[in-house]
Amino acid sequence: MIKASLEKRKKITKLSQLPQGASCRAGVLVDKNAGWRNKCPVFDPDKCIGCHQCYMYCPDGVISKKGKKIQIDYDFCKGCGICEKICKTGAIYMEEER
Ligand code: SF4
Numbered sequence: 001m002i003k004a005s006l007e008k009r010k011k012i013t014k015l016s017q018l019p020q021g022a023s024c025r026a027g028v029l030v031d032k033n034a035g036w037r038n039k040c041p042v043f044d045p046d047k048c049i050g051c052h053q054c055y056m057y058c059p060d061g062v063i064s065k066k067g068k069k070i071q072i073d074y075d076f077c078k079g080c081g082i083c084e085k086i087c088k089t090g091a092i093y094m095e096e097e098r
């Protein structure tokens with residue numbers, strides 16, 4: 001069983017082969033947990049080149065692929081800022097939570 005799973009993983013060579021969300025879909029969670037976030041990622045689609053690095057690195061799996069761009073589920077984003085750090089084009093930047 002494990003061997004079969006590892007074999008399947010080895011065949012993944014493109015981002016398009018990965019699911020829309022990087023981990024579990026946020027909708028599976030029952031409690032919104034963004035209330036303690038003090039910074040919020042802002043997404044500028046005009047600067048996004050669709051590399052999906054933010055999707056790969058978001059530790060909470062709250063960035064999902066949306067066509068060639070991305071979308072952030074703000075109900076479950078904890079505001080860690082990793083997406084801002086990983087984005088090379090400045091398409092994501094952190095702002096004070098309002
Ligand atoms: S890392 Fe930046 S450029 Fe790449 S998909 Fe995410 S927002 Fe777009």
Ligand code: SF4
Pocket residue numbers: 041057058059060061062063072076077078079080081082083084
């Ligand atoms: S701030 Fe952190 S949790 Fe929120 S979308 Fe970016 S990487 Fe994910």
